[in-house]
Amino acid sequence: MVVERTDAARNRRAILRATEELLVQHGPERISLDLVAATAGVGKGTVFRRFGSRTGLFQELLADRAAGIREAIGSGSPPLGPGAPPRERLLGFLDELAQLAAKNIALIAAHEQACAADKHSDPTYLCWHGHVTGLIRQVQPDADADFLAHTLLGTFDADLVRHLTAHGGEARLRVSTRSLATALLR
Amino acid sequence: MVVERTDAARNRRAILRATEELLVQHGPERISLDLVAATAGVGKGTVFRRFGSRTGLFQELLADRAAGIREAIGSGSPPLGPGAPPRERLLGFLDELAQLAAKNIALIAAHEQACAADKHSDPTYLCWHGHVTGLIRQVQPDADADFLAHTLLGTFDADLVRHLTAHGGEARLRVSTRSLATALLR
Structure with missing residues:
Protein backbone atom coordinates (compact mmCIF):
# COMPACT_ATOMS: atom_id res chain seq x y z
CA MET A 1 0.00 0.00 0.00
CA SER A 53 -7.17 15.84 -20.14
CA ARG A 54 -4.57 18.40 -21.22
CA THR A 55 -6.59 21.00 -19.34
CA GLY A 56 -6.44 18.89 -16.18
CA LEU A 57 -2.71 18.48 -16.63
CA PHE A 58 -2.05 22.23 -16.93
CA GLN A 59 -4.40 23.01 -14.04
CA GLU A 60 -2.62 20.51 -11.80
CA LEU A 61 0.83 21.75 -12.85
CA LEU A 62 -0.11 25.34 -12.01
CA ALA A 63 -1.64 24.24 -8.69
CA ASP A 64 1.59 22.39 -7.92
CA ARG A 65 3.82 25.38 -8.78
CA ALA A 66 1.55 27.68 -6.75
CA ALA A 67 1.33 25.35 -3.75
CA GLY A 68 3.99 27.26 -1.80
CA ILE A 69 2.09 30.54 -2.18
CA ARG A 70 -1.19 28.85 -1.18
CA GLU A 71 0.38 27.54 2.02
CA ALA A 72 2.07 30.87 2.77
CA ILE A 73 -1.17 32.87 2.52
CA GLY A 74 -3.05 30.30 4.57
CA SER A 75 -0.67 29.74 7.44
CA GLY A 76 2.71 31.31 6.65
CA SER A 77 4.37 34.23 8.36
CA PRO A 78 3.59 37.89 7.50
CA PRO A 79 3.41 39.71 5.16
CA LEU A 80 1.96 36.85 3.08
CA GLY A 81 0.36 35.00 5.97
CA PRO A 82 -2.21 36.13 8.54
CA GLY A 83 -1.15 38.89 10.89
CA ALA A 84 0.07 41.62 8.56
CA PRO A 85 -2.21 44.53 7.59
CA PRO A 86 -4.40 43.56 4.58
CA ARG A 87 -2.81 46.11 2.23
CA GLU A 88 0.67 44.69 2.90
CA ARG A 89 -0.61 41.14 2.55
CA LEU A 90 -2.13 42.03 -0.81
CA LEU A 91 1.03 43.69 -2.15
CA GLY A 92 3.14 40.78 -0.89
CA PHE A 93 0.81 38.29 -2.56
CA LEU A 94 0.91 40.17 -5.88
CA ASP A 95 4.73 40.20 -5.72
CA GLU A 96 4.70 36.42 -5.32
CA LEU A 97 2.31 35.98 -8.25
CA ALA A 98 4.48 38.26 -10.41
CA GLN A 99 7.50 36.09 -9.63
CA LEU A 100 5.54 32.88 -10.30
CA ALA A 101 4.15 34.22 -13.60
CA ALA A 102 7.49 35.54 -14.86
CA LYS A 103 9.19 32.21 -14.08
CA ASN A 104 6.43 30.03 -15.55
CA ILE A 105 5.30 31.97 -18.60
CA ALA A 106 4.97 28.87 -20.81
CA LEU A 107 2.76 27.23 -18.20
CA ILE A 108 0.69 30.39 -17.64
CA ALA A 109 0.05 30.62 -21.40
CA ALA A 110 -0.82 26.91 -21.75
CA HIS A 111 -3.10 27.03 -18.71
CA GLU A 112 -4.89 30.10 -20.01
CA GLN A 113 -5.46 28.62 -23.46
CA ALA A 114 -6.68 25.32 -22.04
CA CYS A 115 -9.05 27.08 -19.62
CA ALA A 116 -10.15 29.75 -22.13
CA ALA A 117 -13.77 28.59 -22.15
CA ASP A 118 -14.07 29.17 -18.38
CA LYS A 119 -11.03 30.64 -16.65
CA HIS A 120 -12.91 31.65 -13.53
CA SER A 121 -13.69 28.11 -12.39
CA ASP A 122 -10.08 26.95 -12.33
CA PRO A 123 -9.26 25.94 -8.71
CA THR A 124 -6.05 28.00 -8.52
CA TYR A 125 -7.75 31.09 -9.95
CA LEU A 126 -10.64 30.64 -7.52
CA CYS A 127 -8.20 30.47 -4.60
CA TRP A 128 -6.34 33.61 -5.72
CA HIS A 129 -9.54 35.50 -6.44
CA GLY A 130 -11.00 34.58 -3.06
CA HIS A 131 -7.85 35.72 -1.25
CA VAL A 132 -7.60 39.05 -3.12
CA THR A 133 -11.34 39.75 -2.74
CA GLY A 134 -11.15 39.18 1.01
CA LEU A 135 -8.16 41.49 1.43
CA ILE A 136 -9.73 44.28 -0.70
CA ARG A 137 -12.91 44.06 1.40
CA GLN A 138 -10.82 44.64 4.53
CA VAL A 139 -8.96 47.59 3.02
CA GLN A 140 -11.94 49.22 1.34
CA PRO A 141 -15.33 47.85 2.42
CA ASP A 142 -17.31 49.95 -0.08
CA ALA A 143 -15.34 48.87 -3.18
CA ASP A 144 -16.54 46.32 -5.74
CA ALA A 145 -13.97 43.85 -4.40
CA ASP A 146 -15.04 41.03 -6.70
CA PHE A 147 -14.47 43.14 -9.83
CA LEU A 148 -11.24 44.72 -8.57
CA ALA A 149 -9.84 41.27 -7.73
CA HIS A 150 -10.49 40.09 -11.30
CA THR A 151 -8.84 43.27 -12.58
CA LEU A 152 -5.73 42.82 -10.42
CA LEU A 153 -5.42 39.16 -11.40
CA GLY A 154 -5.86 40.21 -15.04
CA THR A 155 -2.27 41.49 -14.82
CA PHE A 156 -1.19 37.85 -14.93
CA ASP A 157 -2.75 37.32 -18.34
CA ALA A 158 -0.12 35.44 -20.35
CA ASP A 159 0.12 37.96 -23.20
CA LEU A 160 0.47 40.81 -20.75
CA VAL A 161 3.10 38.98 -18.66
CA ARG A 162 5.06 38.25 -21.84
CA HIS A 163 4.77 41.85 -23.02
CA LEU A 164 5.70 43.45 -19.69
CA THR A 165 8.61 41.12 -18.93
CA ALA A 166 9.92 41.53 -22.50
CA HIS A 167 10.02 45.30 -21.90
CA GLY A 168 11.40 45.61 -18.39
CA GLY A 169 11.67 42.10 -17.00
CA GLU A 170 10.02 40.70 -13.88
CA ALA A 171 10.56 44.07 -12.20
CA ARG A 172 8.18 45.83 -14.58
CA LEU A 173 5.51 43.21 -13.99
CA ARG A 174 5.93 43.59 -10.22
CA VAL A 175 5.97 47.39 -10.29
CA SER A 176 2.97 47.56 -12.65
CA THR A 177 0.87 45.25 -10.52
CA ARG A 178 1.84 47.03 -7.30
CA SER A 179 1.08 50.45 -8.73
CA LEU A 180 -2.26 49.22 -10.05
CA ALA A 181 -3.18 47.85 -6.62
CA THR A 182 -2.06 51.06 -4.93
CA ALA A 183 -4.08 53.20 -7.36
CA LEU A 184 -7.19 51.08 -6.86
CA LEU A 185 -6.98 51.04 -3.08
CA ARG A 186 -6.20 54.61 -2.15
CA MET B 1 -16.51 43.97 -62.37
CA SER B 53 -9.33 30.21 -40.77
CA ARG B 54 -11.79 30.25 -37.88
CA THR B 55 -9.54 32.80 -36.20
CA GLY B 56 -9.68 35.03 -39.29
CA LEU B 57 -13.45 34.70 -39.33
CA PHE B 58 -13.88 35.76 -35.70
CA GLN B 59 -11.36 38.60 -36.09
CA GLU B 60 -13.19 39.92 -39.13
CA LEU B 61 -16.59 39.60 -37.47
CA LEU B 62 -15.40 41.58 -34.45
CA ALA B 63 -13.79 44.20 -36.70
CA ASP B 64 -17.10 44.47 -38.57
CA ARG B 65 -19.17 44.86 -35.39
CA ALA B 66 -16.68 47.41 -34.04
CA ALA B 67 -16.47 49.40 -37.29
CA GLY B 68 -18.93 52.04 -36.09
CA ILE B 69 -16.85 52.72 -32.96
CA ARG B 70 -13.65 52.85 -35.04
CA GLU B 71 -15.15 55.50 -37.33
CA ALA B 72 -16.58 57.46 -34.41
CA ILE B 73 -13.25 57.74 -32.57
CA GLY B 74 -11.45 58.64 -35.80
CA SER B 75 -13.74 61.28 -37.24
CA GLY B 76 -17.05 61.30 -35.34
CA SER B 77 -18.43 64.03 -33.13
CA PRO B 78 -17.47 64.45 -29.44
CA PRO B 79 -17.28 62.89 -26.91
CA LEU B 80 -16.08 59.85 -28.93
CA GLY B 81 -14.49 61.81 -31.76
CA PRO B 82 -11.75 64.44 -31.71
CA GLY B 83 -12.54 67.68 -29.92
CA ALA B 84 -13.69 66.53 -26.49
CA PRO B 85 -11.25 66.50 -23.53
CA PRO B 86 -9.27 63.19 -23.47
CA ARG B 87 -10.80 61.99 -20.19
CA GLU B 88 -14.33 62.34 -21.60
CA ARG B 89 -13.29 60.69 -24.84
CA LEU B 90 -11.86 57.76 -22.88
CA LEU B 91 -14.97 57.29 -20.73
CA GLY B 92 -17.18 57.57 -23.81
CA PHE B 93 -15.10 54.99 -25.64
CA LEU B 94 -15.22 52.56 -22.71
CA ASP B 95 -19.03 52.97 -22.57
CA GLU B 96 -19.21 52.00 -26.25
CA LEU B 97 -17.00 48.96 -25.72
CA ALA B 98 -19.11 47.89 -22.74
CA GLN B 99 -22.21 48.03 -24.90
CA LEU B 100 -20.48 46.17 -27.75
CA ALA B 101 -19.15 43.46 -25.40
CA ALA B 102 -22.47 42.97 -23.58
CA LYS B 103 -24.34 42.63 -26.88
CA ASN B 104 -21.77 40.33 -28.53
CA ILE B 105 -20.67 38.08 -25.69
CA ALA B 106 -20.64 34.89 -27.81
CA LEU B 107 -18.41 36.62 -30.36
CA ILE B 108 -16.13 38.12 -27.70
CA ALA B 109 -15.64 34.65 -26.19
CA ALA B 110 -15.02 32.98 -29.56
CA HIS B 111 -12.61 35.71 -30.62
CA GLU B 112 -10.69 35.46 -27.35
CA GLN B 113 -10.36 31.68 -27.56
CA ALA B 114 -9.30 31.80 -31.21
CA CYS B 115 -6.71 34.52 -30.50
CA ALA B 116 -5.57 33.02 -27.18
CA ALA B 117 -2.03 32.39 -28.42
CA ASP B 118 -1.53 36.08 -29.24
CA LYS B 119 -4.39 38.41 -28.32
CA HIS B 120 -2.31 41.57 -28.55
CA SER B 121 -1.70 41.34 -32.30
CA ASP B 122 -5.39 41.20 -33.24
CA PRO B 123 -6.10 44.30 -35.43
CA THR B 124 -9.16 45.39 -33.45
CA TYR B 125 -7.33 45.03 -30.12
CA LEU B 126 -4.36 46.98 -31.53
CA CYS B 127 -6.68 49.80 -32.62
CA TRP B 128 -8.39 49.95 -29.20
CA HIS B 129 -5.10 49.75 -27.32
CA GLY B 130 -3.57 52.50 -29.45
CA HIS B 131 -6.55 54.77 -28.86
CA VAL B 132 -6.68 54.21 -25.09
CA THR B 133 -2.90 54.58 -24.73
CA GLY B 134 -2.96 57.89 -26.59
CA LEU B 135 -5.78 59.28 -24.44
CA ILE B 136 -4.14 58.18 -21.16
CA ARG B 137 -0.88 59.88 -22.24
CA GLN B 138 -2.79 63.12 -22.73
CA VAL B 139 -4.53 62.87 -19.35
CA GLN B 140 -1.53 61.69 -17.35
CA PRO B 141 1.80 62.02 -19.16
CA ASP B 142 3.80 60.31 -16.38
CA ALA B 143 1.64 57.13 -16.22
CA ASP B 144 2.58 53.76 -17.75
CA ALA B 145 -0.08 54.31 -20.42
CA ASP B 146 0.69 51.08 -22.28
CA PHE B 147 0.12 48.94 -19.18
CA LEU B 148 -2.95 50.89 -18.02
CA ALA B 149 -4.51 50.54 -21.47
CA HIS B 150 -4.09 46.75 -21.34
CA THR B 151 -5.60 46.77 -17.85
CA LEU B 152 -8.63 48.83 -18.90
CA LEU B 153 -9.21 46.65 -21.97
CA GLY B 154 -8.87 43.59 -19.71
CA THR B 155 -12.35 44.46 -18.45
CA PHE B 156 -13.67 43.16 -21.77
CA ASP B 157 -12.28 39.69 -21.12
CA ALA B 158 -15.12 37.31 -22.06
CA ASP B 159 -15.34 35.54 -18.68
CA LEU B 160 -15.40 38.87 -16.85
CA VAL B 161 -18.04 40.34 -19.20
CA ARG B 162 -20.17 37.23 -18.69
CA HIS B 163 -19.70 37.38 -14.91
CA LEU B 164 -20.40 41.10 -14.54
CA THR B 165 -23.41 41.17 -16.88
CA ALA B 166 -24.85 38.06 -15.18
CA HIS B 167 -24.69 39.95 -11.86
CA GLY B 168 -25.88 43.44 -12.74
CA GLY B 169 -26.34 43.54 -16.52
CA GLU B 170 -24.63 45.83 -18.98
CA ALA B 171 -24.89 48.63 -16.40
CA ARG B 172 -22.50 46.87 -14.02
CA LEU B 173 -19.98 46.34 -16.80
CA ARG B 174 -20.20 50.01 -17.77
CA VAL B 175 -20.02 51.29 -14.19
CA SER B 176 -17.12 48.95 -13.31
CA THR B 177 -15.07 49.99 -16.32
CA ARG B 178 -15.79 53.69 -15.77
CA SER B 179 -14.88 53.52 -12.08
CA LEU B 180 -11.68 51.64 -12.90
CA ALA B 181 -10.70 54.31 -15.43
CA THR B 182 -11.56 57.08 -12.98
CA ALA B 183 -9.50 55.44 -10.21
CA LEU B 184 -6.51 54.96 -12.50
CA LEU B 185 -6.57 58.52 -13.88
CA ARG B 186 -7.06 60.67 -10.82
Whole structure:
Protein backbone atom coordinates (compact mmCIF):
# COMPACT_ATOMS: atom_id res chain seq x y z
CA MET A 1 0.00 0.00 0.00
CA VAL A 2 2.79 2.39 0.97
CA VAL A 3 4.73 1.20 -2.09
CA GLU A 4 1.72 1.90 -4.34
CA ARG A 5 1.32 5.39 -2.91
CA THR A 6 5.02 6.07 -3.38
CA ASP A 7 4.78 4.87 -7.00
CA ALA A 8 1.77 7.11 -7.60
CA ALA A 9 3.57 10.10 -6.15
CA ARG A 10 6.67 9.38 -8.21
CA ASN A 11 4.60 9.01 -11.39
CA ARG A 12 2.79 12.24 -10.65
CA ARG A 13 6.07 14.12 -10.24
CA ALA A 14 7.49 12.56 -13.43
CA ILE A 15 4.34 13.50 -15.39
CA LEU A 16 4.34 17.11 -14.16
CA ARG A 17 8.07 17.45 -14.84
CA ALA A 18 7.62 16.05 -18.37
CA THR A 19 4.73 18.44 -19.02
CA GLU A 20 6.82 21.40 -17.92
CA GLU A 21 9.81 20.36 -20.06
CA LEU A 22 7.61 19.88 -23.13
CA LEU A 23 5.90 23.22 -22.56
CA VAL A 24 9.18 25.09 -22.45
CA GLN A 25 10.53 23.19 -25.49
CA HIS A 26 7.49 23.12 -27.75
CA GLY A 27 4.71 25.38 -26.46
CA PRO A 28 1.24 24.10 -25.61
CA GLU A 29 -0.09 23.25 -29.09
CA ARG A 30 2.02 20.14 -29.62
CA ILE A 31 1.50 18.66 -26.16
CA SER A 32 -0.68 15.55 -26.02
CA LEU A 33 -1.28 13.05 -23.22
CA ASP A 34 0.57 10.50 -25.40
CA LEU A 35 3.66 12.68 -25.65
CA VAL A 36 3.62 13.49 -21.93
CA ALA A 37 3.29 9.79 -21.07
CA ALA A 38 6.16 8.82 -23.38
CA THR A 39 8.40 11.59 -22.01
CA ALA A 40 7.58 10.71 -18.40
CA GLY A 41 8.10 7.00 -19.04
CA VAL A 42 4.62 5.99 -17.85
CA GLY A 43 1.59 4.53 -19.63
CA LYS A 44 -0.94 6.82 -21.29
CA GLY A 45 -3.64 5.31 -19.04
CA THR A 46 -1.74 6.53 -15.98
CA VAL A 47 -1.71 10.11 -17.26
CA PHE A 48 -5.34 9.91 -18.34
CA ARG A 49 -6.63 8.42 -15.08
CA ARG A 50 -4.77 10.96 -12.95
CA PHE A 51 -5.32 14.16 -14.98
CA GLY A 52 -8.20 13.43 -17.37
CA SER A 53 -7.17 15.84 -20.14
CA ARG A 54 -4.57 18.40 -21.22
CA THR A 55 -6.59 21.00 -19.34
CA GLY A 56 -6.44 18.89 -16.18
CA LEU A 57 -2.71 18.48 -16.63
CA PHE A 58 -2.05 22.23 -16.93
CA GLN A 59 -4.40 23.01 -14.04
CA GLU A 60 -2.62 20.51 -11.80
CA LEU A 61 0.83 21.75 -12.85
CA LEU A 62 -0.11 25.34 -12.01
CA ALA A 63 -1.64 24.24 -8.69
CA ASP A 64 1.59 22.39 -7.92
CA ARG A 65 3.82 25.38 -8.78
CA ALA A 66 1.55 27.68 -6.75
CA ALA A 67 1.33 25.35 -3.75
CA GLY A 68 3.99 27.26 -1.80
CA ILE A 69 2.09 30.54 -2.18
CA ARG A 70 -1.19 28.85 -1.18
CA GLU A 71 0.38 27.54 2.02
CA ALA A 72 2.07 30.87 2.77
CA ILE A 73 -1.17 32.87 2.52
CA GLY A 74 -3.05 30.30 4.57
CA SER A 75 -0.67 29.74 7.44
CA GLY A 76 2.71 31.31 6.65
CA SER A 77 4.37 34.23 8.36
CA PRO A 78 3.59 37.89 7.50
CA PRO A 79 3.41 39.71 5.16
CA LEU A 80 1.96 36.85 3.08
CA GLY A 81 0.36 35.00 5.97
CA PRO A 82 -2.21 36.13 8.54
CA GLY A 83 -1.15 38.89 10.89
CA ALA A 84 0.07 41.62 8.56
CA PRO A 85 -2.21 44.53 7.59
CA PRO A 86 -4.40 43.56 4.58
CA ARG A 87 -2.81 46.11 2.23
CA GLU A 88 0.67 44.69 2.90
CA ARG A 89 -0.61 41.14 2.55
CA LEU A 90 -2.13 42.03 -0.81
CA LEU A 91 1.03 43.69 -2.15
CA GLY A 92 3.14 40.78 -0.89
CA PHE A 93 0.81 38.29 -2.56
CA LEU A 94 0.91 40.17 -5.88
CA ASP A 95 4.73 40.20 -5.72
CA GLU A 96 4.70 36.42 -5.32
CA LEU A 97 2.31 35.98 -8.25
CA ALA A 98 4.48 38.26 -10.41
CA GLN A 99 7.50 36.09 -9.63
CA LEU A 100 5.54 32.88 -10.30
CA ALA A 101 4.15 34.22 -13.60
CA ALA A 102 7.49 35.54 -14.86
CA LYS A 103 9.19 32.21 -14.08
CA ASN A 104 6.43 30.03 -15.55
CA ILE A 105 5.30 31.97 -18.60
CA ALA A 106 4.97 28.87 -20.81
CA LEU A 107 2.76 27.23 -18.20
CA ILE A 108 0.69 30.39 -17.64
CA ALA A 109 0.05 30.62 -21.40
CA ALA A 110 -0.82 26.91 -21.75
CA HIS A 111 -3.10 27.03 -18.71
CA GLU A 112 -4.89 30.10 -20.01
CA GLN A 113 -5.46 28.62 -23.46
CA ALA A 114 -6.68 25.32 -22.04
CA CYS A 115 -9.05 27.08 -19.62
CA ALA A 116 -10.15 29.75 -22.13
CA ALA A 117 -13.77 28.59 -22.15
CA ASP A 118 -14.07 29.17 -18.38
CA LYS A 119 -11.03 30.64 -16.65
CA HIS A 120 -12.91 31.65 -13.53
CA SER A 121 -13.69 28.11 -12.39
CA ASP A 122 -10.08 26.95 -12.33
CA PRO A 123 -9.26 25.94 -8.71
CA THR A 124 -6.05 28.00 -8.52
CA TYR A 125 -7.75 31.09 -9.95
CA LEU A 126 -10.64 30.64 -7.52
CA CYS A 127 -8.20 30.47 -4.60
CA TRP A 128 -6.34 33.61 -5.72
CA HIS A 129 -9.54 35.50 -6.44
CA GLY A 130 -11.00 34.58 -3.06
CA HIS A 131 -7.85 35.72 -1.25
CA VAL A 132 -7.60 39.05 -3.12
CA THR A 133 -11.34 39.75 -2.74
CA GLY A 134 -11.15 39.18 1.01
CA LEU A 135 -8.16 41.49 1.43
CA ILE A 136 -9.73 44.28 -0.70
CA ARG A 137 -12.91 44.06 1.40
CA GLN A 138 -10.82 44.64 4.53
CA VAL A 139 -8.96 47.59 3.02
CA GLN A 140 -11.94 49.22 1.34
CA PRO A 141 -15.33 47.85 2.42
CA ASP A 142 -17.31 49.95 -0.08
CA ALA A 143 -15.34 48.87 -3.18
CA ASP A 144 -16.54 46.32 -5.74
CA ALA A 145 -13.97 43.85 -4.40
CA ASP A 146 -15.04 41.03 -6.70
CA PHE A 147 -14.47 43.14 -9.83
CA LEU A 148 -11.24 44.72 -8.57
CA ALA A 149 -9.84 41.27 -7.73
CA HIS A 150 -10.49 40.09 -11.30
CA THR A 151 -8.84 43.27 -12.58
CA LEU A 152 -5.73 42.82 -10.42
CA LEU A 153 -5.42 39.16 -11.40
CA GLY A 154 -5.86 40.21 -15.04
CA THR A 155 -2.27 41.49 -14.82
CA PHE A 156 -1.19 37.85 -14.93
CA ASP A 157 -2.75 37.32 -18.34
CA ALA A 158 -0.12 35.44 -20.35
CA ASP A 159 0.12 37.96 -23.20
CA LEU A 160 0.47 40.81 -20.75
CA VAL A 161 3.10 38.98 -18.66
CA ARG A 162 5.06 38.25 -21.84
CA HIS A 163 4.77 41.85 -23.02
CA LEU A 164 5.70 43.45 -19.69
CA THR A 165 8.61 41.12 -18.93
CA ALA A 166 9.92 41.53 -22.50
CA HIS A 167 10.02 45.30 -21.90
CA GLY A 168 11.40 45.61 -18.39
CA GLY A 169 11.67 42.10 -17.00
CA GLU A 170 10.02 40.70 -13.88
CA ALA A 171 10.56 44.07 -12.20
CA ARG A 172 8.18 45.83 -14.58
CA LEU A 173 5.51 43.21 -13.99
CA ARG A 174 5.93 43.59 -10.22
CA VAL A 175 5.97 47.39 -10.29
CA SER A 176 2.97 47.56 -12.65
CA THR A 177 0.87 45.25 -10.52
CA ARG A 178 1.84 47.03 -7.30
CA SER A 179 1.08 50.45 -8.73
CA LEU A 180 -2.26 49.22 -10.05
CA ALA A 181 -3.18 47.85 -6.62
CA THR A 182 -2.06 51.06 -4.93
CA ALA A 183 -4.08 53.20 -7.36
CA LEU A 184 -7.19 51.08 -6.86
CA LEU A 185 -6.98 51.04 -3.08
CA ARG A 186 -6.20 54.61 -2.15
CA MET B 1 -16.51 43.97 -62.37
CA VAL B 2 -19.11 45.89 -60.38
CA VAL B 3 -21.26 42.74 -60.30
CA GLU B 4 -18.38 40.67 -58.97
CA ARG B 5 -17.69 43.20 -56.21
CA THR B 6 -21.36 43.22 -55.27
CA ASP B 7 -21.36 39.42 -55.13
CA ALA B 8 -18.24 39.44 -52.97
CA ALA B 9 -19.77 41.96 -50.59
CA ARG B 10 -23.02 39.97 -50.40
CA ASN B 11 -21.11 36.74 -49.72
CA ARG B 12 -19.06 38.47 -47.03
CA ARG B 13 -22.20 39.69 -45.28
CA ALA B 14 -23.85 36.26 -45.55
CA ILE B 15 -20.74 34.56 -44.13
CA LEU B 16 -20.45 36.96 -41.19
CA ARG B 17 -24.18 36.68 -40.45
CA ALA B 18 -23.98 32.87 -40.56
CA THR B 19 -20.98 32.90 -38.21
CA GLU B 20 -22.84 35.09 -35.74
CA GLU B 21 -25.97 32.92 -35.81
CA LEU B 22 -23.93 29.75 -35.30
CA LEU B 23 -21.99 31.35 -32.43
CA VAL B 24 -25.14 32.30 -30.58
CA GLN B 25 -26.76 28.89 -31.22
CA HIS B 26 -23.82 26.55 -30.62
CA GLY B 27 -20.87 28.38 -29.08
CA PRO B 28 -17.45 28.50 -30.74
CA GLU B 29 -16.32 24.87 -30.36
CA ARG B 30 -18.63 23.42 -33.01
CA ILE B 31 -18.05 26.11 -35.63
CA SER B 32 -16.06 25.03 -38.69
CA LEU B 33 -15.50 26.73 -42.04
CA ASP B 34 -17.60 23.93 -43.60
CA LEU B 35 -20.56 24.64 -41.33
CA VAL B 36 -20.30 28.39 -41.88
CA ALA B 37 -20.18 27.89 -45.67
CA ALA B 38 -23.20 25.58 -45.63
CA THR B 39 -25.20 27.96 -43.42
CA ALA B 40 -24.28 30.98 -45.52
CA GLY B 41 -25.07 29.12 -48.75
CA VAL B 42 -21.61 29.65 -50.28
CA GLY B 43 -18.76 27.28 -51.17
CA LYS B 44 -16.16 26.38 -48.56
CA GLY B 45 -13.48 27.78 -50.88
CA THR B 46 -15.15 31.20 -50.72
CA VAL B 47 -15.00 31.24 -46.91
CA PHE B 48 -11.44 29.94 -46.88
CA ARG B 49 -10.11 32.40 -49.49
CA ARG B 50 -11.72 35.37 -47.78
CA PHE B 51 -11.05 34.55 -44.09
CA GLY B 52 -8.33 31.88 -44.04
CA SER B 53 -9.33 30.21 -40.77
CA ARG B 54 -11.79 30.25 -37.88
CA THR B 55 -9.54 32.80 -36.20
CA GLY B 56 -9.68 35.03 -39.29
CA LEU B 57 -13.45 34.70 -39.33
CA PHE B 58 -13.88 35.76 -35.70
CA GLN B 59 -11.36 38.60 -36.09
CA GLU B 60 -13.19 39.92 -39.13
CA LEU B 61 -16.59 39.60 -37.47
CA LEU B 62 -15.40 41.58 -34.45
CA ALA B 63 -13.79 44.20 -36.70
CA ASP B 64 -17.10 44.47 -38.57
CA ARG B 65 -19.17 44.86 -35.39
CA ALA B 66 -16.68 47.41 -34.04
CA ALA B 67 -16.47 49.40 -37.29
CA GLY B 68 -18.93 52.04 -36.09
CA ILE B 69 -16.85 52.72 -32.96
CA ARG B 70 -13.65 52.85 -35.04
CA GLU B 71 -15.15 55.50 -37.33
CA ALA B 72 -16.58 57.46 -34.41
CA ILE B 73 -13.25 57.74 -32.57
CA GLY B 74 -11.45 58.64 -35.80
CA SER B 75 -13.74 61.28 -37.24
CA GLY B 76 -17.05 61.30 -35.34
CA SER B 77 -18.43 64.03 -33.13
CA PRO B 78 -17.47 64.45 -29.44
CA PRO B 79 -17.28 62.89 -26.91
CA LEU B 80 -16.08 59.85 -28.93
CA GLY B 81 -14.49 61.81 -31.76
CA PRO B 82 -11.75 64.44 -31.71
CA GLY B 83 -12.54 67.68 -29.92
CA ALA B 84 -13.69 66.53 -26.49
CA PRO B 85 -11.25 66.50 -23.53
CA PRO B 86 -9.27 63.19 -23.47
CA ARG B 87 -10.80 61.99 -20.19
CA GLU B 88 -14.33 62.34 -21.60
CA ARG B 89 -13.29 60.69 -24.84
CA LEU B 90 -11.86 57.76 -22.88
CA LEU B 91 -14.97 57.29 -20.73
CA GLY B 92 -17.18 57.57 -23.81
CA PHE B 93 -15.10 54.99 -25.64
CA LEU B 94 -15.22 52.56 -22.71
CA ASP B 95 -19.03 52.97 -22.57
CA GLU B 96 -19.21 52.00 -26.25
CA LEU B 97 -17.00 48.96 -25.72
CA ALA B 98 -19.11 47.89 -22.74
CA GLN B 99 -22.21 48.03 -24.90
CA LEU B 100 -20.48 46.17 -27.75
CA ALA B 101 -19.15 43.46 -25.40
CA ALA B 102 -22.47 42.97 -23.58
CA LYS B 103 -24.34 42.63 -26.88
CA ASN B 104 -21.77 40.33 -28.53
CA ILE B 105 -20.67 38.08 -25.69
CA ALA B 106 -20.64 34.89 -27.81
CA LEU B 107 -18.41 36.62 -30.36
CA ILE B 108 -16.13 38.12 -27.70
CA ALA B 109 -15.64 34.65 -26.19
CA ALA B 110 -15.02 32.98 -29.56
CA HIS B 111 -12.61 35.71 -30.62
CA GLU B 112 -10.69 35.46 -27.35
CA GLN B 113 -10.36 31.68 -27.56
CA ALA B 114 -9.30 31.80 -31.21
CA CYS B 115 -6.71 34.52 -30.50
CA ALA B 116 -5.57 33.02 -27.18
CA ALA B 117 -2.03 32.39 -28.42
CA ASP B 118 -1.53 36.08 -29.24
CA LYS B 119 -4.39 38.41 -28.32
CA HIS B 120 -2.31 41.57 -28.55
CA SER B 121 -1.70 41.34 -32.30
CA ASP B 122 -5.39 41.20 -33.24
CA PRO B 123 -6.10 44.30 -35.43
CA THR B 124 -9.16 45.39 -33.45
CA TYR B 125 -7.33 45.03 -30.12
CA LEU B 126 -4.36 46.98 -31.53
CA CYS B 127 -6.68 49.80 -32.62
CA TRP B 128 -8.39 49.95 -29.20
CA HIS B 129 -5.10 49.75 -27.32
CA GLY B 130 -3.57 52.50 -29.45
CA HIS B 131 -6.55 54.77 -28.86
CA VAL B 132 -6.68 54.21 -25.09
CA THR B 133 -2.90 54.58 -24.73
CA GLY B 134 -2.96 57.89 -26.59
CA LEU B 135 -5.78 59.28 -24.44
CA ILE B 136 -4.14 58.18 -21.16
CA ARG B 137 -0.88 59.88 -22.24
CA GLN B 138 -2.79 63.12 -22.73
CA VAL B 139 -4.53 62.87 -19.35
CA GLN B 140 -1.53 61.69 -17.35
CA PRO B 141 1.80 62.02 -19.16
CA ASP B 142 3.80 60.31 -16.38
CA ALA B 143 1.64 57.13 -16.22
CA ASP B 144 2.58 53.76 -17.75
CA ALA B 145 -0.08 54.31 -20.42
CA ASP B 146 0.69 51.08 -22.28
CA PHE B 147 0.12 48.94 -19.18
CA LEU B 148 -2.95 50.89 -18.02
CA ALA B 149 -4.51 50.54 -21.47
CA HIS B 150 -4.09 46.75 -21.34
CA THR B 151 -5.60 46.77 -17.85
CA LEU B 152 -8.63 48.83 -18.90
CA LEU B 153 -9.21 46.65 -21.97
CA GLY B 154 -8.87 43.59 -19.71
CA THR B 155 -12.35 44.46 -18.45
CA PHE B 156 -13.67 43.16 -21.77
CA ASP B 157 -12.28 39.69 -21.12
CA ALA B 158 -15.12 37.31 -22.06
CA ASP B 159 -15.34 35.54 -18.68
CA LEU B 160 -15.40 38.87 -16.85
CA VAL B 161 -18.04 40.34 -19.20
CA ARG B 162 -20.17 37.23 -18.69
CA HIS B 163 -19.70 37.38 -14.91
CA LEU B 164 -20.40 41.10 -14.54
CA THR B 165 -23.41 41.17 -16.88
CA ALA B 166 -24.85 38.06 -15.18
CA HIS B 167 -24.69 39.95 -11.86
CA GLY B 168 -25.88 43.44 -12.74
CA GLY B 169 -26.34 43.54 -16.52
CA GLU B 170 -24.63 45.83 -18.98
CA ALA B 171 -24.89 48.63 -16.40
CA ARG B 172 -22.50 46.87 -14.02
CA LEU B 173 -19.98 46.34 -16.80
CA ARG B 174 -20.20 50.01 -17.77
CA VAL B 175 -20.02 51.29 -14.19
CA SER B 176 -17.12 48.95 -13.31
CA THR B 177 -15.07 49.99 -16.32
CA ARG B 178 -15.79 53.69 -15.77
CA SER B 179 -14.88 53.52 -12.08
CA LEU B 180 -11.68 51.64 -12.90
CA ALA B 181 -10.70 54.31 -15.43
CA THR B 182 -11.56 57.08 -12.98
CA ALA B 183 -9.50 55.44 -10.21
CA LEU B 184 -6.51 54.96 -12.50
CA LEU B 185 -6.57 58.52 -13.88
CA ARG B 186 -7.06 60.67 -10.82
